[in-house]
Amino acid sequence: MPPALRRFTWWSFFVTEALLVAAASAYVGLGTRDFWLVVTAAVAASVAYVIAVRRTPVPKLGEAASAPQRWYWF
Amino acid sequence: MSLMSLFWVLIPLFIGILFMGLYRNLLVKLAVIFGASGRFIPLQEVDAAALGQAYTEEVLLQKRIRLRGRLPWARHMLISWGFTVLFAFDILTALFTKYVPLEAFNHGHAGWLFLKFGLNLSGMVLLVGLLIALLRGAAATDEARFTDRPGAIFLLLVVLSGFVAQAMHFANLPPEPSRGWALLGHWLGEALRPWAPYLGSYSFFWMAHALLASAFLAYLGWSRMIHVFAAPLGRIFYSQPALREAKVRAVMEGLLKPRAGKS
Numbered sequence: 001m002p003p004a005l006r007r008f009t010w011w012s013f014f015v016t017e018a019l020l021v022a023a024a025s026a027y028v029g030l031g032t033r034d035f036w037l038v039v040t041a042a043v044a045a046s047v048a049y050v051i052a053v054r055r056t057p058v059p060k061l062g063e064a065a066s067a068p069q070r071w072y073w074f
Numbered sequence: 075m076s077l078m079s080l081f082w083v084l085i086p087l088f089i090g091i092l093f094m095g096l097y098r099n100l101l102v103k104l105a106v107i108f109g110a111s112g113r114f115i116p117l118q119e120v121d122a123a124a125l126g127q128a129y130t131e132e133v134l135l136q137k138r139i140r141l142r143g144r145l146p147w148a149r150h151m152l153i154s155w156g157f158t159v160l161f162a163f164d165i166l167t168a169l170f171t172k173y174v175p176l177e178a179f180n181h182g183h184a185g186w187l188f189l190k191f192g193l194n195l196s197g198m199v200l201l202v203g204l205l206i207a208l209l210r211g212a213a214a215t216d217e218a219r220f221t222d223r224p225g226a227i228f229l230l231l232v233v234l235s236g237f238v239a240q241a242m243h244f245a246n247l248p249p250e251p252s253r254g255w256a257l258l259g260h261w262l263g264e265a266l267r268p269w270a271p272y273l274g275s276y277s278f279f280w281m282a283h284a285l286l287a288s289a290f291l292a293y294l295g296w297s298r299m300i301h302v303f304a305a306p307l308g309r310i311f312y313s314q315p316a317l318r319e320a321k322v323r324a325v326m327e328g329l330l331k332p333r334a335g336k337s
């Protein structure tokens with residue numbers, strides 16, 4: 001994977017999760033029990049994402065080029 | 075735990091599922107395609123005019139879909155623009171009523187009516203587009219194969235639950251003529267007023283709407299709806315001469331390469 005795309009993979013995810021936790025804190029309050037539940041959910045999502053990224057097989061060129069065309073008009 | 079807190083706990087999980095889908099179904103494939111066709115275009119080689127033209131024609135005006143006919147194009151424009159504007163108004167609503175609360179956006183004030191007008195108008199546009207898609211998809215037409223039926227039904231549930239929740243909320247309040255700016259939400263609210271107040275059912279519909287809308291974001295990455303991200307990206311990338319040339323070069327090099335075992 002090109003380094004720029006790899007960086008985007010990680011940064012876009014973690015920045016989004018951090019923003020969601022910050023946004024949630026305005027509703028549930030900072031340091032409350034619900035706030036820690038939100039943080040736990042974000043951490044769980046992060047662990048799942050890291051595992052998913054590590055375990056996703058790299059497709060062959062044919063699969064990569066044809067599936068999006070069939071499905072997504074890419 | 076309140077329903078609102080539950081909603082905020084679920085959001086990071088749903089967004090995590092969206093990103094997993096985007097990685098698996100879009101990013102790794104993009105990486106392979108770029109790997110085969112060369113590299114990312116250096117910034118100085120980006121053809122800004124071609125990029126602007128591709129964005130206008132393919133994303134804003136969706137001219138390629140226009141080639142399939144006027145109705146498919148109108149349907150797709152209604153859904154994509156309805157969804158995009160609705161999403162933008164959702165963010166503006168959260169911003170101005172919660173994070174940067176301004177007096178103009180207090181309940182019943184001009185800003186609040188503007189947000190309600192935008193939310194309801196874009197929601198109605200989206201609703202019309204979805205109904206056309208589902209009706210045309212149900213008919214045995216050529217167009218049916220382009221319709222993502224599960225995705226359209228899912229989005230329809232999001233929109234309908236939102237309108238019902240809003241109508242119940244309005245029906246619980248005393249009548250207010252200025253609320254007419256809320257269009258369908260107001261009209262439905264007035265229709266539901268005789269059976270008001272809605273207490274448990276309002277909470278139920280509000281929560282159902284919030285959860286369905288969040289779950290729909292997760293669904294985007296794992297279904298044909300991923301074309302929301304993939305199609306504009308593809309159109310924009312291939313508008314770039316440098317990328318197109320790199321792709322042709324890679325294909326030609328592959329064709330000219332002698333095969334193993336052949337002289």
